[in-house]
Amino acid sequence: MASSLDGLKLEQRHGKARVRVARVWRSKEAGRHYIVEWSVSISLLSDCLPAYVAGDNSDIVATDTMKNTVYAKAKECTEQLSVEDFAILLAKHFTSFYKQVTSAIVNIVEKPWERVHIDGQPHEHGFKLGSEKHTVEAIVKKSGGLELTSGIEGLSVLKTTKSGFEGFIRDKYTALPETRERILATEVTASWRYSYDYVSSIPKKPLYFMEQYMDVKKVLANTFFGPPTSGVYSPSVQSTLYDMARAVLSRFPDISAIRLKMPNLHFLPVNLSSKDNVIVKFDDDVYLPTDEPHGSIEATLCRFWAKM
Numbered sequence: 156m157a158s159s160l161d162g163l164k165l166e167q168r169h170g171k172a173r174v175r176v177a178r179v180w181r182s183k184e185a186g187r188h189y190i191v192e193w194s195v196s197i198s199l200l201s202d203c204l205p206a207y208v209a210g211d212n213s214d215i216v217a218t219d220t221m222k223n224t225v226y227a228k229a230k231e232c233t234e235q236l237s238v239e240d241f242a243i244l245l246a247k248h249f250t251s252f253y254k255q256v257t258s259a260i261v262n263i264v265e266k267p268w269e270r271v272h273i274d275g276q277p278h279e280h281g282f283k284l285g286s287e288k289h290t291v292e293a294i295v296k297k298s299g300g301l302e303l304t305s306g307i308e309g310l311s312v313l314k315t316t317k318s319g320f321e322g323f324i325r326d327k328y329t330a331l332p333e334t335r336e337r338i339l340a341t342e343v344t345a346s347w348r349y350s351y352d353y354v355s356s357i358p359k360k361p362l363y364f365m366e367q368y369m370d371v372k373k374v375l376a377n378t379f380f381g382p383p384t385s386g387v388y389s390p391s392v393q394s395t396l397y398d399m400a401r402a403v404l405s406r407f408p409d410i411s412a413i414r415l416k417m418p419n420l421h422f423l424p425v426n427l428s429s430k431d432n433v434i435v436k437f438d439d440d441v442y443l444p445t446d447e448p449h450g451s452i453e454a455t456l457c458r459f460w461a462k463m
């Protein structure tokens with residue numbers, strides 16, 4: 156929210172960060188329970204200039220009220236819903252309920268609680284924590300305008316072969332040997348923009364975005380690994396990242412852009428020798444895993460007309 160003051164410009168927003176909430180749904184007929192755990196951050200663009208320049212809080216939505224709203228809205232959601240739908244519902248509340256609020260930005264990180272299986276049977280009310288997290292950002296304007304971005308954080312993947320790096324620039328500082336045999340490991344951070352521009356245009360199908368999330372994750376992983384027996388050769392992290400981004404845009408028509416961050420987590424060959432003998436000679440077997448320093452490779456791929 157920008158306002159001008161005697162030749163100065165004030166840009167301001169306020170909100171509540173990291174409101175933690177868990178919601179359980181208990182299905183009546185079967186004894187099955189569902190749980191989500193969310194960390195919700197809200198940021199409001201609102202007309203509340205007097206609070207900044209005159210100590211007058213009469214146009215302020217208290218951040219404590221924002222926090223309470225998270226719990227109240229979670230309570231009101233009597234049917235299970237996706238984290239995307241909850242983010243949009245919250246953001247829509249703030250822009251429609253308060254005349255001062257022109258735009259609401261809601262970010263949520265969902266913890267990956269997964270149903271456990273006991274002797275191959277899904278447990279009715281037992282869950283264990285998985286690894287990668289589902290993220291969402293919903294920006295809703297008073298007009299109903301929407302920017303919806305979903306993502307994955309912390310998807311750690313590794314393959315022990317079918318990766319190499321050759322043909323790069325060599326100069327007096329280059330020590331890295333060329334190779335067609337190395338470990339490829341990364342922790343993928345992905346975010347993708349949906350093409351729905353209005354709250355009213357999002358799919359009405361319950362849990363639609365939850366299914367999309369699972370499917371995008373599958374496409375990213377399948378493209379990284381390739382088929383189970385043959386795999387797929389990766390000439391660089393850059394090339395694999397591009398293939399992953401392409402695969403998502405080609406399979407999901409309602410995704411208009413995707414950003415991928417894929418740090419190259421190096422597994423260094425171990426060669427050890429003393430003055431008189433070789434202790435360990437590397438034969439594609441013993442590695443020193445490192446995460447510092449790491450290569451940092453990121454890119455955004457979008458349809459010609461789209462923005463991220």
Ligand SMILES: O=c1[nH]c(=O)c2[nH]c(=O)[nH]c2[nH]1
Binds near residue numbers: 390391392393
């Ligand atoms: O896949 C890679 N991309 C690079 O840009 C790079 N740079 C490097 O040293 N190793 C690698 N590997």
